Amino acid sequence: MAHTGVLRPGFIQLRVLDMPAAVEHYTKRVGLHQVTEGKDGRVYLKSADEFDHHSIVLRRAESAGVDMMAFKVRDDSDLDMFEKRIAEYGIAVDHKAASDVDLVREAHQSRITVDHVAAGEQPGLGRRIGFTVPSGHRIELYAHADQSDPKPRTLNPDIWExxxxxxxxxxxxxxxxxxxxxxxxxxxxxxxxxxxCAERINLPDGTLAIWLTCGMKAHDIAFVKHPEPGKLHHVSFDLENWQSVGNAADIIARYDISIDIGPTRHGITRGQTIYFFDPSGNRNEVFAGGYTYYPDNPTRIWDETQIGKSIFYYERVLNEAFLSVVT
Amino acid sequence: MAHTGVLRPGFIQLRVLDMPAAVEHYTKRVGLHQVTEGKDGRVYLKSADEFDHHSIVLRRAESAGVDMMAFKVRDDSDLDMFEKRIAEYGIAVDHKAASDVDLVREAHQSRITVDHVAAGEQPGLGRRIGFTVPSGHRIELYAHADQSDPKPRTLNPDIWExxxxxxxxxxxxxxxxxxxxxxxxxxxxxxxxxxxCAERINLPDGTLAIWLTCGMKAHDIAFVKHPEPGKLHHVSFDLENWQSVGNAADIIARYDISIDIGPTRHGITRGQTIYFFDPSGNRNEVFAGGYTYYPDNPTRIWDETQIGKSIFYYERVLNEAFLSVVT
Amino acid sequence: MAHTGVLRPGFIQLRVLDMPAAVEHYTKRVGLHQVTEGKDGRVYLKSADEFDHHSIVLRRAESAGVDMMAFKVRDDSDLDMFEKRIAEYGIAVDHKAASDVDLVREAHQSRITVDHVAAGEQPGLGRRIGFTVPSGHRIELYAHADQSDPKPRTLNPDIWExxxxxxxxxxxxxxxxxxxxxxxxxxxxxxxxxxxCAERINLPDGTLAIWLTCGMKAHDIAFVKHPEPGKLHHVSFDLENWQSVGNAADIIARYDISIDIGPTRHGITRGQTIYFFDPSGNRNEVFAGGYTYYPDNPTRIWDETQIGKSIFYYERVLNEAFLSVVT
Amino acid sequence: MAHTGVLRPGFIQLRVLDMPAAVEHYTKRVGLHQVTEGKDGRVYLKSADEFDHHSIVLRRAESAGVDMMAFKVRDDSDLDMFEKRIAEYGIAVDHKAASDVDLVREAHQSRITVDHVAAGEQPGLGRRIGFTVPSGHRIELYAHADQSDPKPRTLNPDIWExxxxxxxxxxxxxxxxxxxxxxxxxxxxxxxxxxxCAERINLPDGTLAIWLTCGMKAHDIAFVKHPEPGKLHHVSFDLENWQSVGNAADIIARYDISIDIGPTRHGITRGQTIYFFDPSGNRNEVFAGGYTYYPDNPTRIWDETQIGKSIFYYERVLNEAFLSVVT
Known part of the structure; x- marks a missing residue:
């Protein structure tokens, strides 16, 4: 028992317009390492502090955005368990919303269908199951990842190698x-x-946003209400502390990386943060802090009176880009 | 499923020689708040960032040390489940070790006996089960805690109140x-x-120390080998970052609080730390950082060649007090 | 020799609309201490880390803004020396600019006149000389200040008392x-x-701004070109580091203090900063860092291509308020 | 006037046993850059944030230690002025102390003799004057240094290049x-x-140590009483903040650099510090913080009751090595 089922975000596959520019951005600026390049040209990246084979996949495409986000589960049997659960799960579709906006039609299905991805489709990973959630995003689950270098040592490990x-x-x-x-x-x-659900924003006309966790972090995935399905607001990387966020801001300015907002803080999760864009226009976040969440903690709720503070605690207003610029 | 069973350390009950001095230390210096004082004189403390009723219990006694450490479990049914598991668990006693040192005899039992503590024995808590583990320490489990003030708000919460x-x-x-x-x-x-087990020190003659976690922190409880059972090395409090550890060091020096070692860092857990003593001689730690642990992470192992670095990463030698001064 | 003449900014006298609100703001939020209140109702404040009698003077008035800024000189004889220098100094008035904007006329004088303020006009201070510089601001010099409590100890001093x-x-x-x-x-x-002059912004049509230092800080006083004379953009307080700037941001948000911009960084001086307003609308800055300046260092120059980065290094654009909101 | 005469520490020339090891240490670990290597094998280093040609000179020798420390003065005429002052200065020699310890004899002279070093003896520097102070250390003064790369830009400068x-x-x-x-x-x-003199330690039998400043830093050079003349306790480098001191500690441990003590804090100057050794055994310090000093500040005095806290504020005791290990 203890921490079972979905353990954590495993990897995200991003579409980028210019692969060399993207690799330079994520390795030299964000601070990741390239693990390998696949035969199909996808590039696999990770932090030196991650054990698993990779956590970022870059795929060259004509438009930026996200292909899928995958979570690692604890055991291979969890994949069968979750497939069964999904098959048994029926979704009540909000037809009214669908009728308003053509683009969301595909995202509405009364059932969520699971498909299978064979082991090795991405180097170092075991079999995956995949499905599209009602927001139009593809989610995958997998139980096995090879370890890859660089990774933390396990015998007499230094703080970093x-x-x-x-x-x-x-x-x-x-x-x-x-x-x-x-x-x-x-x-x-x-x-x-x-x-x-660690936190949510409830507006008079319904849920604006939800922050979801599968462990003890304040969020592992989050969603904001938007008419168009399957959009990426940002992919986020963990930093050590507020000093690291300041250092990231220095790097962003020094190399004239396109900035969105920050350094600032989220009321939601309390994370100290800065938003910027990769060379393809995908929004990145680097952040630090955020409280430790336990499953017996109450869901924190924000209402329309403090929506600005919920997102940008210091500015206390949403900037235009937060609600409109996505890939 | 997900995070089930034992959630986290709930509270620890410490014996102190001088209650007013202890309360001043833990509230004014460490930064806790007093929740209430029981009819039997025990004082209940917590951080303003904790929801549950209390996390530190101070009991006046003739000798310093620890009465018990209690963990919160997710559901009341977990208490029955764990009681059953414990009853079914038989311990192979190391008679040789026991014959060497008289003091450890009481800690050796072929079975671990569970006893029950009624709801309300501590204010704000539900029923608890208790038992003594082979190191001679009493551990308790409980599923219910009232919330108490101060605590984080759940509607439009500020970073702190x-x-x-x-x-x-x-x-x-x-x-x-x-x-x-x-x-x-x-x-x-x-x-x-x-x-x-997130980390351990393995010496040629056996296990010197183990770091155990029930969640995603690098440790929730740890043990070091010692002939005398039931001893407390330190009780530890979480700080925000290395800057906070420095601030703690300033406070320790400014108020001439007895210091053990630090600011320094542990190789094990990577925690940034400082050790000091409460007025009764119980060792305190305030620390920051430490990696995020997942149950599929390998156990990090330290051997006799790097034992100094494992405990005090900067000094690279154990100080005398670390291995000998306990309460 | 060595560091002679003008040593440092000594105090600034601010006009506030609501004295109790101002005192609460500068003591509880900014972190100063009240030293005394004068018979005329002026309130004198200081940081516990300053030796001199006070560094902030609050005067109740119908409009916010600055009455004068005073610098401490090393010796009483410096006052005579500077008075003589000023008397000998003739200013070439820019009549064209004056003809453009009526408001600046008073600031244009072919000579700068020195007047005298007797010792004791402000409690704890010796005699002062005062004069108005061509931007329309009154500057004062004084050589003597009593020490006042709280102040750093000089025998076996702790980091702070x-x-x-x-x-x-x-x-x-x-x-x-x-x-x-x-x-x-x-x-x-x-x-x-x-x-x-440590730094300046040179636009094609002339100097936009200058940062001036009398010691080893990147600036002790700065000016931005503006048609109306004698205006205050901000009064600034020194913090320890970027972590302190983040803490200030938390306080600003927690107490709903009106914020201008930040946390961010200046390209000019490199200071890490946040701007906010006191209850009367006077802009405050708390900042950390900034390089050490020596008088043989070149003046850093910014031109029209990087004016955004010069002021707000992270945002890389000036916000509207920076150039327009003054008291 | 203002800041005149001696501006700041300009460079220090250190003796090292193994030049490649020393260069690797000071460039890769401490974070300096190599500017050039002289024909006589001396290596010249600097920080990228310094304008002047170099600030560290490494000379290969059979024993570690310091050859001289040089200060930059504001004007060439200052060299003549100081030479004249030194010539007029007569030193009262403490013959009793000299009779106690043979080694100090050479350091005792009733007059301090000035000699001259031609421009270009070190690349990029103008003429220097040199002399030996009564502690047996050679001090030099110079007025001119070429700038060298890397150095801060002066047109639209980024925080760092x-x-x-x-x-x-x-x-x-x-x-x-x-x-x-x-x-x-x-x-x-x-x-x-x-x-x-910003701070000093006065023991019942005389002065133990003095901290001297030529500007607004709490110290530019310091001396501790010792029978043997001309010894180096440490050469110190400025870091941004306590977080940087922690990062330095990580580097020291990761690369198994010999550590002396720290991270800790000095009561004197308040500097946050860590001491370690270069490969030749010369002690290095990296430190952050320390108060801003003005020439009208009182000298802070420490006596025998708090000597531990004066040096190591957290430990509150001097370690053996502090008083005995020098090069």
Missing amino acids: LEPHGMCARRFDHALFYGPNLEEVLNFFTTVLDFK | LEPHGMCARRFDHALFYGPNLEEVLNFFTTVLDFK | LEPHGMCARRFDHALFYGPNLEEVLNFFTTVLDFK | LEPHGMCARRFDHALFYGPNLEEVLNFFTTVLDFK
């Missing part, structure tokens, strides 16, 4: 997705995948 | 105990209570 | 003034008062 | 020397070179 560089990202931490049907997404993640 | 003060301890985080029979303790915590 | 509180301001550090005739101001401060 | 690396030393900051005749040294530095 390779000097951290760039923004010193310690791990792919979470992603924030934009899409419709948040109530359905919330129901699915909490009842089928055993996530908890 | 009350300005943090003193060392700004954010929670009772873990304890390190000294006692015999570490292999038995390890077996019990991992097989019965579903803990994982 | 009183635990720092609020934003933990360590000293009144500098002010930024808005007014016309910057070239004249620059000439006066550098040739008469022996200041150095 | 080259990403800081290793311990991120920002400048050669000061040195602590061990030798006899501290009262004479104090008199010479304050009356001839216009230094101020």
